[in-house]
Amino acid sequence: MSRIEVIQHEVAEGRLKEIYDGVVENRGQLAEVLKIQSLRPESIVKHVDLYMEIMFTRSELSRSELSRAQREMIAVIVSVANKCTYCATHHGSALNHYWKDEEKLKLLKTDYPVLALPEKEMALCDFAHLLTLDPQTNNKADLTENLRILGWSDAAILDATLVVSYFNFVNRMVLTLGVELEKDEGKNFKY
Secondary structure, three states: OOOOOOOOHHHOOHHHHHHHHHHHHHHOOOOHHHHOOOOOHHHHHHHHHHHHHHHHOOOHHHOOOOOHHHHHHHHHHHHHHOOOHHHHHHHHHHHHHHHOOHHHHHHHHHHHHHOOOOHHHHHHHHHHHHHHHOHHHHHOOOOHHHHHHOOOOHHHHHHHHHHHHHHHHHHHHHHHHOOOOOOOOOOOOOO
């Protein structure tokens, strides 16, 4: 149960209703992680914009070699490390939209180092895990160096860092404010 007041879609008015309706139209349904921000409607707009930029990177100027699946994989690694069931479930569903392998997804969530992932993807997982649990490590050693050695570009390293940072932010919001998983566990969202 949320720890702050949440204005539900059915009773939303004015700008909040407009924002909620737009989210439902574009994403298929209104996520609890967005509704938790109902007391600050414009934060929902900014949140969605940030999410779309980081997870989809659609503009020609922002093309990246990181795939949507790789971004979702990073999201799951971060969320599991933070013990954020809400985000791990949502983004696990999104990842499985690409992987189509429940067992592989289960291993990612429980013991990712044993997965037979390509070396470049395993490096992304290790980077996300370490940056989440021990961010100050980068003061002792350059966490980006292994990614660079394996052939990830600086743009891809930035994108991976943005995904890690975004999910650490959202995980903390979800855990602090008591955001609960939707009844359908987010399976009806558009990916």
